[in-house]
Amino acid sequence: MLIRSREWVHAWLLLLPALFFLFAFTHVPAVMTLWNSFYSTPRGRRPARFIGIENYERMIGDPVFWKVLGNNLWFALGTIPTSIAIAIAMALWVNDRLAGRGFVRMTYFTPTVLPLIAVANIWLFFYTPGFGLIDQVASALFGWPQTNWLGDPATALNAVIVVTVWKEAGFFMIFYLAALQAIPPSLVEAAKIEGAGRWTIFWRITFPLMMPTTLFVSINAVINSFRLVDHIFILTNGGPDNASSLLLFYIYETAFKYWETGYGATLTVAMLAILCALAIGQFFFFDRRVHYK
């Protein structure tokens, strides 16, 4: 009994420093965000006061909130399936016997180590109207006129999506590569003896066996689609007219440009609720498919 309780004490002492910081900068702020979302923004000497669900009412009536939420949804739909599909293709190619495999793998993975800010700078030059590479190629090949990809509300968000897919696909490839290497070669060999083509092997063996990876990657991708907004600062600054603004970017603007921290907290609560709902939803959606045996 004495040894038992000494073990508890040791365990708690070992945990104490990590838990202190974890609570101080993750759990307590999360709870405080919820708390503060019911308060007004303190201004000057006027302290925050309880205003009930006023912030939430404002959020429901805020057209910009719905706009950025829609953008975020479109951004997630545009980035997640595309980058996962490209990542799988990359992993299959790089895992196979391929001439110049080392170089190909390097090119796929390189965007992952670049800062998103740097990536945005590079792509900004690509997108420059008239002068940038995309316009030059488009006018040389198809004779298209100048296009302001980032300045047009119709294309701005899609342009941001392209950059994100480029940045993320190589990162996800790594996980699929690991999954592919864990698949027993005997399964593939057996299928080949049975006369199955590559396409059949992929859909009947490889893809189902990689389901846990797809679950992991897609949860990661969903979180990233809400968390990664760095490139927006450089590429479009959310514009034109919030056409490329995402939820976290709007939270940043609300809290640190207009200093409306109360409303910022409310928006953060909305974001946390969405993230939790999506994570739980994904888990149940995949749960039936993951244990595929």
Place this chain on the structure above:
Amino acid sequence: MTAAADAPARPHRRRFDLDRALNTLAAWALALLWILPLAFAIWTAIHPSAYEARFELLAPLTFENFEKAWGAAPFARYFLNTFMLVTLILAGQFLLCTLAAYAFARFAFPGRSILFTLVLLQLLVMPDILIVENYKTMRILGLVDTIPAIALPYIASGFGIFLLRQTFMTVPRELDEAARIEGATVLGILWRVYIPLAKPTYLAYGLVSVSHHWNNFLWPLIVTNSVDTRPVTVGLSVFSAIDSGIEWSVINAATLMTSGPLLIAFLLFQRQFVQSFMRAGIK
């Protein structure tokens, strides 16, 4: 591996080769497309600005763009800040996550599962999102515009605790018990048995953590507002935001400069990088 697998497919040899050729072609096309933006940035950075959008094989090379960028903003200071930031975060993470992971891996105590759930919750509810509250905390602590303020939210990493716990759980208990019989203390066992056996995980986690925090932007942008604390990412954004008159070639040179150390490290240790990201991912 694949050579053996190909043997039974011999009757289909011809069709198989066409298939392979198409796949190789597609893989290379994608590879070239993927490297294009970076290659383009390098092209503009090492040529005079007159060649920004003119591609001639014999265009004169120059180092001038890098010199201009280096002189136009305090990049030396930014690099120092990033270096201090990354070191501080990594040291904090190694220390705190090791201790916590050890407790979760090898101790039985009340509240273990609920605390572990709370740790894992950080994978979803990240400090990156809680910017409003964390900024308030930093202001109360008087830490706004300091390097510790950038680092503190990240040093207790749920991901790090989880990764190290998984590794520690694979250490045979016999080693642990043998050391205990010899009279080693709790920390002594951790130091002499667990940490040496987890070296590959530390390398993997270290690489992932360094590249993540080197590249981090939003939180440093919020919490810093002077040259003395800004990391390179924020410095770069400040530099390229002054869009009046700075040439593209100079901005691209600055961009490459800030990503340079990581990029060079990646090219030199490609295998370790890829394996580290893999290792960090599968656990």
